[in-house]
Amino acid sequence: MTDTPDISPIRTAVRKNLGARYRAELRFRAAGLGAVAAAVGILIILLSSIVSGGLPAFTAHELALTVDLDREAVDPMGDGSEDSLRRGGYSRILQSAMRAEFPEVQARRDLRNLFSLYTALNATRLMDDVLEDPSLIGTRHVFTMPLADDLDLYLKGHLVDDRTLSTNGRLTLTDEDRDVLVRSSATDFRDLAAEVSRTLRARATVLEVEADALELRAEGLTGTEAEDMLYEAQVNRRQAADIRATLDAGAGPIELDGSLPSIIVESDQRAVLLTSLARDGATARGRYLLGGGEIEPTEAWTLYVIDTPAERRRVSDQLIVWTRALEERGAIRAVFNTYLFANADSREPELAGVKGALYGSILTMIITIMISVPIGVFTALYLEEYAPKNRFTALIEVNINNLAAVPSIVFGLLGLAVFINAFGLPRSAPLVGGLVLSLMTLPTVIIATRAALQAVPQSIRQAALAVGASRTQTVFHHVLPLAAPGILTGAIIGLAQALGETAPLLMIGMVAFIADAPTLGLEGFTQPATVMPVQVFLWSDGAERAFQARTGAAILVLLALMIGFNALAIYLRRRFERRW
């Protein structure tokens, strides 16, 4: 642009609104950039939350026990037959192995507690091991099993807030009445005692504030309601006063209960849960959770504090102590969670895996691919290349487009009515699931294929026809190869959609708890199965907290499956495109 004055009125007019044009362009670009940034941001948040939620499920803590596969216990009939081996007392074998780890545990209640370190379903796994390899009978065999889900979470640090404090003094443990007297030569408990009394004072303050609030509210009221409130306030005040009185007395121990952090003294395979702290900061009382008897004074000891009060967590101090002891002995190790891939669904999170759903998804997809791709592609080919353009074909076209907009659950209903009720196909089977998902995928494949065929230049068809190729030769030699990348893209979009679908499977019984994985063979198509998104859905609803991480892990597996699927599609597309 020059500075010479414009004579032309057109130039003046153009220049006048030039600024507005550029501003509009800038606004549009900014909006576009903002949209992309928002999309990327949301994707990152989504992925990172799934990954951080799901990653813990990929490791598991495994408990290795040396089990004594005593011939009499395993083979009660003594003939080594499968029938006899199935009647073996495998739970008892596991239980005695556990008891061997902790011989001091004798009471029935404590034993039941001890056996909850693992799920009883592991007895079946031990039986399977024996059935698979009968030479194990009569030997001592190291059997590994997943630790109970809550304790696994505890070891991963997801269940409680805890800390280990180092100590300065020498520790002496003396039996006194039914308690253990814990003594340190230094004031190792002083800080903890101060902490506990602060917590108690804070609790007293809260009670008093609540009482104030109740009294204030009662002022405006009359009758029994007001009386109840005033009474409650009075109780609160009395409790607060009790707490303060005990703390202010100066002498006497501070009692610890389930509403306060658990303090555990640990020393060489012994653990004492403190029940009271003396004011001197050097002595405390407690009871043995592990080991027992008096010990030589030692400096090798630590204080293990679980800040989450016992009342507010799912695992007791006792179970935590046993778990820590087993970990220290090397019986518990963190390993890659093979159970997640080797097992189908289970009620016990530690044994639950995605194998069943993964196989179900694979089998279902095989059916869907085998049905929807050929039918869809050939339908589109016929409609696009052969069918006359008349009212009837226009009607078919409109209906195919409408079919794409039908809610997927309706296809499920159709599958139930036609495939299961009319044709008598089995429920929950990948065959039926695949058929239903094929119906759902068909319109997508047809529409994408037609678009891809329309994109093939007419001149190519003319060229082929002009050298004397028949219509079919034209289509299969020239049009279809050129449309293949587009067809593949469409088919993959449709199939990826089908892979992530749960609603249509609801009706045909594939949204169900199925504890056995289908076999990856011909017979697998009719065995009960479920699919990956259903597994995600079922686990997300699981009561056990460990299912949370498993849900994330299942989503990651599903995502990996999708990415693998898409990668395959891109690879195939590249290969087709290389033929220019």
Added chain:
Amino acid sequence: MTDTPLNPPADLPIKVTARNVVVSYSGKQALHDVSIDIPDRSVTAFIGPSGCGKSTFLRCLNRMNDTIDGAVVSGSLTIDGQEINDKTIDPVVLRASVGMVFQKPNPFPKSIYDNVAYGPRIHGLALTRPELDEIVENALRKAGLWDEVSDRLNHPGTGLSGGQQQRLVIARAIAVNPEVILMDEPCSALDPIATARIEELIDELRENYCIIIVTHSMQQAARVSQHTAFFHMGHLVEYGSTEDIFTNPRDKRTQDYITGRFG
């Protein structure tokens, strides 16, 4: 108005005849009663303004109108005395002997070799690979492309220049050894140098084939053709030796068109 069949001016054998050919697309008449005799081993040019029916007539000769929905062709068309506008005549057989070259070069997105070999392959003209190689080489030589592409036969045909592509397409058409070659404005998408090469090629091919070319360029018609037919509004107005048409047109419309008064 009825066009009278017009005889070719020279004493060449007649290859293609048309009698009272009428074409309509979905009821709309595009060609009125065209009758013409086209001689063998020469170039016949169809000229006329856009939409005059010359391309429509050309497409009747290899039944390409069959591929258009709603197209109806009536009348009699013969090649070597054999009726071709007949449902009993397979268009696939017909098109094997009537090659066609289109306005825009349309090589298949395959290698140069495969482009030329496609016709012989589908018609089973070569039984062995060396035979096919020979057919491909001959066709490319006849199309004047051999020297330029002999060292890269496996390169994509779409990678050639526009003029080369058009010659490749001609090679593809002559690879099946047709009797008639139809060319629908073969040079309209090419630059003058490429056009000159194609025109040279057409002149060479005249020795062996009956060539019918539709063109918008009157200079091109004058340069390459021996006979010229002038179409206007779906009618064949005038047909004769190219020299006569351009120097001594009998019809007023022909005169107006070639002197550039319309079109």
